[in-house]
Amino acid sequence: MTGVIHGVGLGPGDQELMSVRADRLVRGASHIAFFRKEGRAGRARTIVEGMLADGVVEIAMEYPVTTEIPLSDPRYNDVLAAFYADCRAQLRALAEQGTDVVVLCEGDPFFYGSFMHLYTRLKDEVEVKVVPAITGMSAAWTASGVPITWGDDVLSTIMGTLPEEALVAALSQADAVVLMKVGRNLPKVRRALQAAGKADRAVLVQYAAMDGQTVGPLSDYPKETLPYFSIILVHGQGRRP
Amino acid sequence: MTGVIHGVGLGPGDQELMSVRADRLVRGASHIAFFRKEGRAGRARTIVEGMLADGVVEIAMEYPVTTEIPLSDPRYNDVLAAFYADCRAQLRALAEQGTDVVVLCEGDPFFYGSFMHLYTRLKDEVEVKVVPAITGMSAAWTASGVPITWGDDVLSTIMGTLPEEALVAALSQADAVVLMKVGRNLPKVRRALQAAGKADRAVLVQYAAMDGQTVGPLSDYPKETLPYFSIILVHGQGRRP
Numbered sequence: 001m002t003g004v005i006h007g008v009g010l011g012p013g014d015q016e017l018m019s020v021r022a023d024r025l026v027r028g029a030s031h032i033a034f035f036r037k038e039g040r041a042g043r044a045r046t047i048v049e050g051m052l053a054d055g056v057v058e059i060a061m062e063y064p065v066t067t068e069i070p071l072s073d074p075r076y077n078d079v080l081a082a083f084y085a086d087c088r089a090q091l092r093a094l095a096e097q098g099t100d101v102v103v104l105c106e107g108d109p110f111f112y113g114s115f116m117h118l119y120t121r122l123k124d125e126v127e128v129k130v131v132p133a134i135t136g137m138s139a140a141w142t143a144s145g146v147p148i149t150w151g152d153d154v155l156s157t158i159m160g161t162l163p164e165e166a167l168v169a170a171l172s173q174a175d176a177v178v179l180m181k182v183g184r185n186l187p188k189v190r191r192a193l194q195a196a197g198k199a200d201r202a203v204l205v206q207y208a209a210m211d212g213q214t215v216g217p218l219s220d221y222p223k224e225t226l227p228y229f230s231i232i233l234v235h236g237q238g239r240r241p
Numbered sequence: 242m243t244g245v246i247h248g249v250g251l252g253p254g255d256q257e258l259m260s261v262r263a264d265r266l267v268r269g270a271s272h273i274a275f276f277r278k279e280g281r282a283g284r285a286r287t288i289v290e291g292m293l294a295d296g297v298v299e300i301a302m303e304y305p306v307t308t309e310i311p312l313s314d315p316r317y318n319d320v321l322a323a324f325y326a327d328c329r330a331q332l333r334a335l336a337e338q339g340t341d342v343v344v345l346c347e348g349d350p351f352f353y354g355s356f357m358h359l360y361t362r363l364k365d366e367v368e369v370k371v372v373p374a375i376t377g378m379s380a381a382w383t384a385s386g387v388p389i390t391w392g393d394d395v396l397s398t399i400m401g402t403l404p405e406e407a408l409v410a411a412l413s414q415a416d417a418v419v420l421m422k423v424g425r426n427l428p429k430v431r432r433a434l435q436a437a438g439k440a441d442r443a444v445l446v447q448y449a450a451m452d453g454q455t456v457g458p459l460s461d462y463p464k465e466t467l468p469y470f471s472i473i474l475v476h477g478q479g480r481r482p
Contacts, residue, residue, distance in 0.1 A: 023261050
């Protein structure tokens with residue numbers, strides 16, 4: 001009997017916004033695994049604090065790099081590929097011994113998540129089950145107090161890491177927008193929003209569904225970088241009765 | 242003491258994919274309200290079957306029209322606006338009497354949901370709280386067994402009700418796509434996918450996270466219309482280690 005690797009989406013960060021299934025799997029887990037940066041508690045691990053069974057075995061998968069090597073450097077992919085190969089071997093060995101492992105995933109596992117890199121490597125070797133979750137963007141638009149889309153609005157999720165020209169093109173085509181991975185790309189993102197005629201409607205949500213949640217116009221935010229848990233929204237203006 | 246109107250997202254349909262908060266609110270509700278078509282059980286009501294407290298008061302809000310009047314007919318908006326005004330009055334009266342009401346919402350309330358029309362009418366009159374949820378599209382891409390986005394992919398959610406030219410433009414700009422509200426627009430959507438060079442990668446997910454879930458290439462689907470619980474996905478092909 002081989003074990004099952006569960007990729008469990010934890011949602012945006014509030015334990016009450018975990019699904020009933022995720023709650024059950026996390027509380028019942030004998031083995032959990034999670035990504036983190038060396039020296040950090042790890043965001044996914046932090047979300048489940050206080051929920052774990054006594055004696056749970058914890059497997060911290062520590063990223064060898066995050067922002068130290070630029071994405072464009074070929075070494076970035078090489079280092080990460082070796083890292084994911086190690087994680088795969090470790091989880092596969094556990095499953096082959098008959099152990100179920102709950103991999104804790106921030107947000108929704110199949111939506112810009114790190115778990116995808118394990119999933120594609122493991123899915124043909126052992127049983128992998130995925131539990132979807134509330135995305136950070138759903139928490140952000142709920143926090144904003146304004147529905148994100150109406151009628152036939154086209155909603156695009158766009159990463160701030162794109163080149164400026166691609167940002168402008170994607171922003172111009174969409175009626176409603178979710179911008180993620182902005183961080184140090186904020187000046188470029190602001191210029192692109194301006195060029196696409198959407199700067200005045202841009203709303204910044206920080207720490208959605210977490211302690212310290214804030215919502216306000218992006219134009220009121222004075223700094224040049226955004227913290228990690230930040231999402232910029234442009235709400236749709238579509239048809240409504 | 243006035244009551245609270247809770248707009249509670251139920252997620253894609255599986256009770257275990259409701260959030261812990263939604264589960265608690267639904268089980269504890271003294272009054273629930275939900276939209277449905279006349280003569281039908283109502284999708285949101287069906288999802289919570291077996292979870293309700295004894296003696297719960299049920300308020301069915303029955304759409305006066307759904308597809309009988311075309312969207313382009315000005316009467317469509319008039320009839321719906323009058324309907325939402327009635328619903329607003331009914332819920333506001335309950336809240337003013339001190340009654341909390343749980344409004345059951347399929348999917349995520351602020352993501353193309355009917356609850357938005359009540360929310361905008363009630364939010365300045367009584368306290369309205371919204372619980373985000375797992376979207377139908379998250380359930381669909383999880384069911385597909387393939388992550389929807391990688392790296393910097395632009396993901397667009399696009400309604401099949403758009404004119405063909407707008408569909409082609411939106412489909413062409415995006416790396417990954419979620420198509421909803423396709424129904425009788427399927428022939429037009431197929432042509433637009435072809436024109437945008439994405440027809441070969443289009444995957445049809447029916448009844449995601451529900452009984453009868455199916456996943457397969459759209460090109461294998463022989464009919465001219467899709468059932469209501471259908472989502473077409475085009476997965477992103479972005480950067481990955």
